[in-house]
Amino acid sequence: DVVLTQTPPTLSATIGQSVSISCRSSQSLLDSDGDTYLNWLLQRPGQSPQLLIYSVSNLESGVPNRFSGSGSETDFTLKISGVEAEDLGVYYCMQATHAPWTFGGGTKLELK
Amino acid sequence: QVKLQQSGAELVKPGASVKLSCKTSGYTFSTSYMSWFKQIPGQSIEWIGMIYAGDGGTGYNQKFKGKATLTVDTSSSTAYMDLSSLTTEDSAVYFCARGTEWGQGTLVTVSS
Numbered sequence: 001d002v003v004l005t006q007t008p009p010t011l012s013a014t015i016g017q018s019v020s021i022s023c024r025s026s027q028s029l030l031d032s033d034g035d036t037y038l039n040w041l042l043q044r045p046g047q048s049p050q051l052l053i054y055s056v057s058n059l060e061s062g063v064p065n066r067f068s069g070s071g072s073e074t075d076f077t078l079k080i081s082g083v084e085a086e087d088l089g090v091y092y093c094m095q096a097t098h099a100p101w102t103f104g105g106g107t108k109l110e111l112k
Numbered sequence: 113q114v115k116l117q118q119s120g121a122e123l124v125k126p127g128a129s130v131k132l133s134c135k136t137s138g139y140t141f142s143t144s145y146m147s148w149f150k151q152i153p154g155q156s157i158e159w160i161g162m163i164y165a166g167d168g169g170t171g172y173n174q175k176f177k178g179k180a181t182l183t184v185d186t187s188s189s190t191a192y193m194d195l196s197s198l199t200t201e202d203s204a205v206y207f208c209a210r211g212t213e214w215g216q217g218t219l220v221t222v223s224s
Contacts, residue, residue: 048207048214049157060212092157100173101147101159 002026004093006104012112013083021107023076023093030073030097037096040069040078043106044089052091053078083109114138116208116215123221128198132218134191134208141165141189148182148193149207151217160206163191198222 003026013019029036036056041049051060053069056076066081080087088111093104119133134146148160161172163182170182179202181194191208198220205217 048217049209050214051212094157099171100175103157103159105156 001100002029002095002098002102004095004102004104006091006093006107008107009105010108010110012110014112015083015085017083017112018079018081019083019109020080021078021091021093023071023078023104025074025076025095027098028073029076029095036072038069038071038076039094039096040067041092041094042087042089043092044086047089049092080109085111114210114213116210116213118206118208118215118218121219121221123223124198125224126199126222128222129194129196130198130220132193132195132206132208132220134193134215136189136191136210139210141184142186144210146182146184146191147209148180148191149209150176150204151207152204157207160193165191195220 005024007022011019029038038056040053042052043049052063052067056071057069068079070077088109090106090108092106095102115137117135122130124130142165145162145164147162150158150160159173160176160180161182163170163184165184165186183192200222203222205219207217208215
């Protein structure tokens with residue numbers, strides 16, 4: 001199975017600060033169809049996960065544009081340009097290129 | 113508006129089985145896929161498998177073969193997941209998800 005390693009496991013930020021989360025894959029996530037199925041999700045406390053970004057860099061409808069994704073093959077990054085209070089929770093990268101789909105261990109974003 | 117409404121929390125004894133439901137609305141159920149996920153509180157997320165409502169075709173994470181069985185009832189736009197031979201390791205929150213929409217989750221507690 002593909003292993004996704006997220007760093008850091010915990011991130012402390014102040015409101016307005018920009019932060020980045022890394023997700024590294026044990027194998028390339030470039031699919032034979034040319035797409036790269038690496039998604040980012042946010043799970044707020046007590047809630048279901050919410051899709052933020054799909055296919056590396058595509059912002060899901062309704063998601064603020066302070067969120068952005070980048071990367072290729074095995075290295076991916078989620079950036080939040082100006083953290084807001086509603087952004088607190090656990091961020092997960094998830095790959096759907098290879099079966100079974102797998103998730104990273106999560107990065108908890110908390111207020112400093 | 114897409115909605116996924118999952119059944120309520122379950123307390124079951126070891127060795128028993130349980131059937132979880134995910135009632136949908138707001139989209140064409142019979143031409144869509146539904147995925148199921150497992151999350152032990154405080155831990156990351158695992159993909160269990162998916163089902164195509166059009167023909168009932170399924171794909172499972174090898175880890176959950178024999179443990180989970182996915183079915184659908186197109187007449188009621190409801191997806192189901194049977195979990196069998198439950199152990200304490202099956203205690204978790206189980207989510208259904210279609211595209212970007214997730215259900216609210218069902219907590220399953222296995223205890224004697």
